[in-house]
Amino acid sequence: MIKDLLREDRVVLDMKAKTKEEALRELVDVLNLSEDKKEILFKALMQREVLGSTGIGKGIAIPHSRSIVVDNITLVVGVSKEGVEFDSLDGKPVHLFFMLIATPNDPSMKYLTALGSIARISRSIAHEGEIRTDFSSPKELIDYILEHADEQ
Amino acid sequence: MSSREYLHKLYLLQDLDLLLQQVEDPEYTAKTGLEINEERIELIKQRRDELARELQKADPITYEMYEKLKKRYGRGITRVVDDMCTNCFVALPSSMMKTEDRIETCPNCGIILIWLD
Numbered sequence: 001m002i003k004d005l006l007r008e009d010r011v012v013l014d015m016k017a018k019t020k021e022e023a024l025r026e027l028v029d030v031l032n033l034s035e036d037k038k039e040i041l042f043k044a045l046m047q048r049e050v051l052g053s054t055g056i057g058k059g060i061a062i063p064h065s066r067s068i069v070v071d072n073i074t075l076v077v078g079v080s081k082e083g084v085e086f087d088s089l090d091g092k093p094v095h096l097f098f099m100l101i102a103t104p105n106d107p108s109m110k111y112l113t114a115l116g117s118i119a120r121i122s123r124s125i126a127h128e129g130e131i132r133t134d135f136s137s138p139k140e141l142i143d144y145i146l147e148h149a150d151e152q
Numbered sequence: 153m154s155s156r157e158y159l160h161k162l163y164l165l166q167d168l169d170l171l172l173q174q175v176e177d178p179e180y181t182a183k184t185g186l187e188i189n190e191e192r193i194e195l196i197k198q199r200r201d202e203l204a205r206e207l208q209k210a211d212p213i214t215y216e217m218y219e220k221l222k223k224r225y226g227r228g229i230t231r232v233v234d235d236m237c238t239n240c241f242v243a244l245p246s247s248m249m250k251t252e253d254r255i256e257t258c259p260n261c262g263i264i265l266i267w268l269d
Contacts (some may be wrong), residue, residue: 116183
């Protein structure tokens with residue numbers, strides 16, 4: 001399932017963001033939405049962050065939300081070489097982002113299953129120690145993620 | 153409050169409802185391992201209730217419709233995509249035009265419709 005969600009045109013290899021707000025906006029920008037839709041999605045993602053950071057620690061964050069602005073369940077992956085302050089559980093900057101957006105009427109099981117898969121992939125990547133940020137192409141990043149999906 | 157502003161606030165309300173629905177689902181924490189700050193759930197609920205009161209005061213009929221639809225479908229407002237309601241996936245009559253000047257509902261399922269560019 002994660003394989004189906006990973007798309008080369010939904011990858012940011014060298015994020016410029018320094019803060020949580022900038023990071024979420026940079027990831028949302030990838031979706032080529034109108035300004036209205038971007039703002040709606042950004043607000044929904046920020047509301048979720050109010051309940052506790054989706055920075056799960058070890059340099060990884062999984063911002064997510066249901067939102068009216070997408071037509072299908074959508075994943076954007078971002079890499080930050082310098083790292084972004086994201087109020088993560090362990091206080092460390094985030095280098096790898098998985099932003100998952102589902103439609104309001106997406107079956108709960110599909111959305112939660114995708115979120116669960118991403119959480120497991122994240123833990124597998126974190127388990128290796130330092131997160132790679134030196135990807136030369138979106139395909140290389142996607143392959144790296146899928147290698148960790150295969151390990152489960 | 154204009155219809156456009158009302159509709160925009162209504163789907164902000166729906167986003168808050170969806171967020172609360174999500175984090176209160178036991179499967180959510182079980183599958184993701186993400187921790188939720190319980191005190192902040194109350195903060196989101198307060199925001200939600202303030203917004204709901206504002207919408208109820210501005211247009212009680214539409215607000216009550218939203219609440220009834222939410223009970224029935226899990227959501228009260230949906231987008232129109234390619235002239236189709238994205239709740240029931242039935243094509244809308246060609247006479248229905250994109251508008252934010254008034255509140256429109258799907259003739260098939262009754263959900264509140266929004267056209268977003």
